[in-house]
Amino acid sequence: MMDLFSEIEEPEREELKRLRKELEEANYKYYVLNMPTLSDREFDEKMHRLQALEAQFPDLFDPKSPTQHVGSDLGKKGFETVRHKYPMLSLANSYSREEIEDWVRKLPPNAEIVCELKFDGLSISLWYEHGVLVKALTRGDGVQGDDVIANIKTIPSIPWRIDRADIPDFFELRGEVLLPWERFEALNKEREEQEEPLFANPRNAASGTLKLQDPKEVARRGLEAYLYYMLGDNLPGTTHYERLETAKEWGFHISDAIKVCKNVDEVMAYIAYWDTERKNLPVATDGIVLKVNNLAQQEELGFTAKTPRWAIAYKFPAEKQLTLLKEITYQVGRTGVVTPVANLEPVQLSGTIVQRATLHNEDFIKSLDIRPGDRVWVEKGGEIIPKIVGRADRNDEMSATPSLNDGMMYSFPDVCPECGTPLVRVEGEAAWRCPNEAGCPPQIKGKIEHFVSRKAMNIDGLGEETIDLFYQKGLLHNIADIYDMKLEDIAAQERLGEKSAQNILAGIEASKQVPWARVLFALGIRMVGETTAKKIARVYNTIDTLQWATVEQLCAIEDVGPQIAENIVAYFNDMRNLEILERLRQAGLQFEGEAAEGPQSDKLAGMSIVISGTFAHHSRDEYKAMIEANGGKNVGSVSKKTSFILAGENMGPEKRKKAEDLGIPLKTEEEFLEMMN
Ligand code: IVH
Numbered sequence: 001m002m003d004l005f006s007e008i009e010e011p012e013r014e015e016l017k018r019l020r021k022e023l024e025e026a027n028y029k030y031y032v033l034n035m036p037t038l039s040d041r042e043f044d045e046k047m048h049r050l051q052a053l054e055a056q057f058p059d060l061f062d063p064k065s066p067t068q069h070v071g072s073d074l075g076k077k078g079f080e081t082v083r084h085k086y087p088m089l090s091l092a093n094s095y096s097r098e099e100i101e102d103w104v105r106k107l108p109p110n111a112e113i114v115c116e117l118k119f120d121g122l123s124i125s126l127w128y129e130h131g132v133l134v135k136a137l138t139r140g141d142g143v144q145g146d147d148v149i150a151n152i153k154t155i156p157s158i159p160w161r162i163d164r165a166d167i168p169d170f171f172e173l174r175g176e177v178l179l180p181w182e183r184f185e186a187l188n189k190e191r192e193e194q195e196e197p198l199f200a201n202p203r204n205a206a207s208g209t210l211k212l213q214d215p216k217e218v219a220r221r222g223l224e225a226y227l228y229y230m231l232g233d234n235l236p237g238t239t240h241y242e243r244l245e246t247a248k249e250w251g252f253h254i255s256d257a258i259k260v261c262k263n264v265d266e267v268m269a270y271i272a273y274w275d276t277e278r279k280n281l282p283v284a285t286d287g288i289v290l291k292v293n294n295l296a297q298q299e300e301l302g303f304t305a306k307t308p309r310w311a312i313a314y315k316f317p318a319e320k321q322l323t324l325l326k327e328i329t330y331q332v333g334r335t336g337v338v339t340p341v342a343n344l345e346p347v348q349l350s351g352t353i354v355q356r357a358t359l360h361n362e363d364f365i366k367s368l369d370i371r372p373g374d375r376v377w378v379e380k381g382g383e384i385i386p387k388i389v390g391r392a393d394r395n396d397e398m399s400a401t402p403s404l405n406d407g408m409m410y411s412f413p414d415v416c417p418e419c420g421t422p423l424v425r426v427e428g429e430a431a432w433r434c435p436n437e438a439g440c441p442p443q444i445k446g447k448i449e450h451f452v453s454r455k456a457m458n459i460d461g462l463g464e465e466t467i468d469l470f471y472q473k474g475l476l477h478n479i480a481d482i483y484d485m486k487l488e489d490i491a492a493q494e495r496l497g498e499k500s501a502q503n504i505l506a507g508i509e510a511s512k513q514v515p516w517a518r519v520l521f522a523l524g525i526r527m528v529g530e531t532t533a534k535k536i537a538r539v540y541n542t543i544d545t546l547q548w549a550t551v552e553q554l555c556a557i558e559d560v561g562p563q564i565a566e567n568i569v570a571y572f573n574d575m576r577n578l579e580i581l582e583r584l585r586q587a588g589l590q591f592e593g594e595a596a597e598g599p600q601s602d603k604l605a606g607m608s609i610v611i612s613g614t615f616a617h618h619s620r621d622e623y624k625a626m627i628e629a630n631g632g633k634n635v636g637s638v639s640k641k642t643s644f645i646l647a648g649e650n651m652g653p654e655k656r657k658k659a660e661d662l663g664i665p666l667k668t669e670e671e672f673l674e675m676m677n
């Protein structure tokens with residue numbers, strides 16, 4: 001009998017293991033890579049199933065199971081990892097009135113419930129010591145997080161210091177960091193122009209931004225924060241609501257949408273109101289959060305391993321609509337990749353009108369089995385860029401439009417929709433590409449747009465429209481033509497007077513000082529992005545050496561794989577490119593690295609250096625740059641591999657102790673500067 005039972009159980013045991021793996025992977029992709037693969041709902045359903053299976057098979061208990069801990073975003077370089085004073089938990093989700101009622105039933109009778117918006121960003125924990133912001137930790141794995149204080153300080157609404165006598169010595173405020181819609185859209189537009197991958201939603205964009213190593217860039221992107229939870233000993237107030245009021249008085253950014261409710265009807269009215277009204281908010285929300293107001297009751301209810309019992313989230317349903325796929329059009333990018341785009345009958349979805357959605361590539365279209373004339377499902381889940389997730393049954397009379405797709409099979413074009421050149425498909429790639437680099441209009445214009453863009457040559461006054469105009473008029477055919485343009489050619493164009501012509505020429509002139517690494521990026525070699533270009537330029541500090549580098553040599557550079565290396569070699573093997581490069585050289589562009597681009601010396605080569613404390617002569621960022629410019633590596637935490645600590649005033653006690661324990665030497669600011677001299 002026993003054997004028979006275990007045989008019946010076997011598939012479920014297998015399912016349990018598979019779910020653990022799947023959820024672990026989904027967590028990694030969500031938290032570390034910022035590339036969600038499952039919708040929240042799918043994730044929750046799988047998690048519930050796993051919980052049920054684990055209850056059924058207690059012998060398979062595993063403390064490492066995703067049911068036992070929250071996902072982790074740890075492991076990014078350059079930030080100090082710090083243990084949370086109070087674990088940072090997540091919330092249980094609910095999707096219906098029934099689920100909310102179930103939760104309310106377990107609360108003390110007549111418990112007051114605070115309703116708040118559920119902001120869709122990433123959680124942050126701010127530590128205030130004697131009124132001074134001393135740490136800003138990400139959730140990390142819930143037990144320890146990364147200190148991203150330099151980036152958090154770029155958010156104008158977060159106070160760095162609170163000058164009041166009535167605040168406790170220590171308190172913590174938790175909240176959500178967000179990239180407002182407007183900023184998100186501007187950032188993605190910029191990334192599209194640079195052919196960088198787009199962020200799927202503001203949450204991913206905020207997460208990617210918070211982990212940047214460059215606070216200046218973080219500041220430029222414009223993060224925002226809302227705070228919703230105060231913790232600490234000896235805090236004023238007996239309810240959650242009072243605490244948030246207090247936090248507001250102390251100068252913290254607290255949402256106005258908070259409401260104390262007495263029963264489920266009031267909660268549902270709040271939900272109904274915000275389900276539509278949230279579309280007018282400047283930031284993304286994905287639900288509401290219900291919290292027991294009374295703090296004594298909260299304490300009584302306590303926590304499970306992962307979530308508080310005194311709070312629950314209600315998630316707004318992802319919006320989905322059927323609409324007609326009118327036509328598939330094709331966009332040709334600067335590298336010749338042909339991207340299919342769905343042109344839809346306009347449809348209202350999560351507050352915006354959707355009429356276009358990317359179809360990515362041929363495989364994507366095939367996997368959905370869609371063609372013009374189909375009615376397709378468009379989804380905007382968790383405020384993600386609209387995507388097509390399926391189609392209606394073609395036999396359903398209401399769903400299909402026979403006149404358009406009757407008997408027709410869809411096929412991807414075999415010639416470039418812009419210039420008629422037969423398309424090619426590189427092995428191992430999903431994309432079809434137009435190989436007519438030098439003659440295909442969107443490729444020509446796209447390359448010029450990339451060349452002049454802000455992170456490349458940064459030539460003001462040459463926008464998309466102007467480039468198009470100059471191209472039409474025969475003034476611009478490639479990037480080298482930019483440097484041959486004359487004042488009178490430009491000023492003769494409609495819409496452009498002498499003044500703007502002068503501005504453009506000034507921008508062109510200034511671009512001759514742009515350093516080698518950015519020139520290399522500007523050339524637009526396939527897959528050589530901004531960061532890769534910097535790394536290559538550091539190793540090959542003149543174009544003459546780079547030009548002769550082999551695939552093997554290039555592969556020795558950090559982040560350069562065989563595909564990138566081959567693209568570089570192919571670029572320099574093309575006579576047309578060599579001609580353009582020669583003209584650019586004549587024009588006076590920087591084809592050699594300045595000293596500041598690569599290490600200025602190798603005094604610190606092979607050393608790992610920790611910076612700690614505050615400094616009198618230079619900023620931390622300057623010291624970091626100095627270390628890197630001299631061949632050293634700046635690392636976040638002390639380990640036995642640390643060469644020395646650049647120790648300023650008020651160095652953290654934990655670091656000091658660790659350094660002592662491991663026998664790592666400390667160097668003062670003055671000693672370090674002397675060493676660099
Ligand atoms: S309270 C212990 N309130 O949602 C409870 N969380 O899915 C702490 N979130 O990790 C959370 N808006 O990042 C709370 N008004 C709000 C929130 C909120 C968004 C996030 C938070 C949390 C996640 C759980």
